[in-house]
Amino acid sequence: QKEVEQNSGPLSVPEGAIASLNCTYSDRVSQSFFWYRQYSGKSPELIMSIYSNGDKEDGRFTAQLNKASQYVSLLIRDSQPSDSATYLCAVITGANNLFFGTGTRLTVIP
Amino acid sequence: EAGVAQSPRYKIIEKRQSVAFWCNPISGHATLYWYQQILGQGPKLLIQFQNNGVVDDSQLPKDRFSAERLKGVDSTLKIQPAKLEDSAVYLCASSQGSSYNEQFFGPGTRLTVL
Numbered sequence: 001q002k003e004v005e006q007n008s009g010p011l012s013v014p015e016g017a018i019a020s021l022n023c024t025y026s027d028r029v030s031q032s033f034f035w036y037r038q039y040s041g042k043s044p045e046l047i048m049s050i051y052s053n054g055d056k057e058d059g060r061f062t063a064q065l066n067k068a069s070q071y072v073s074l075l076i077r078d079s080q081p082s083d084s085a086t087y088l089c090a091v092i093t094g095a096n097n098l099f100f101g102t103g104t105r106l107t108v109i110p
Numbered sequence: 111e112a113g114v115a116q117s118p119r120y121k122i123i124e125k126r127q128s129v130a131f132w133c134n135p136i137s138g139h140a141t142l143y144w145y146q147q148i149l150g151q152g153p154k155l156l157i158q159f160q161n162n163g164v165v166d167d168s169q170l171p172k173d174r175f176s177a178e179r180l181k182g183v184d185s186t187l188k189i190q191p192a193k194l195e196d197s198a199v200y201l202c203a204s205s206q207g208s209s210y211n212e213q214f215f216g217p218g219t220r221l222t223v224l
Contacts, residue, residue, distance in 0.1 A: 043201060043215035088152050098210050100152030
């Protein structure tokens with residue numbers, strides 16, 4: 001079982017819709033969770049971090065964490081074509097190791 | 111503020127050859143990370159330095175990969191000898207503290223092994 005799993009997509013949503021990206025992790029004692037955005041041919045950039053159960057909002061982005069179910073999600077409201085990218089979920093395990101998922105490719109259709 | 115610098119940006123070598131990558135972190139950043147990102151996968155942490163000491167190298171294939179950060183500033187990652195499966199983008203990142211939350215990535219070096 002992989003430490004972090006994501007649906008590779010592609011996920012296509014129309015402009016203005018809500019994009020929902022999901023991630024599950026295997027280490028029950030993981031404490032830190034991150035979402036990175038990676039444009040094609042570019043490096044990852046951090047967009048959200050979350051540490052506690054519940055929702056965390058930042059502009060059009062909302063991260064949701066459910067430790068009991070071991071999943072973390074990212075919602076993008078009012079999706080824009082500029083949001084088209086690969087979204088990487090990353091988790092710091094109980095052993096303080098950082099693992100990335102394979103990423104979900106999002107396409108926002110104008 | 112200048113970002114993380116990496117060179118070269120692209121490298122093509124044949125299998126069994128050696129290759130080295132260089133990284134200069136953001137000024138004042140004590141922690142430096144090297145990642146390997148194979149096409150279609152997420153980055154995999156190879157090694158983490160705090161100043162010039164190794165914090166984590168558990169996923170570094172030590173039979174062929176080595177890294178150093180002698181003066182606690184810039185760093186080199188070496189592969190010797192290279193294999194076909196080493197074809198990937200090698201990303202360097204740095205952070206002021208030891209938190210993964212604060213890390214900034216460089217542009218990466220794309221390695222192709224033929």
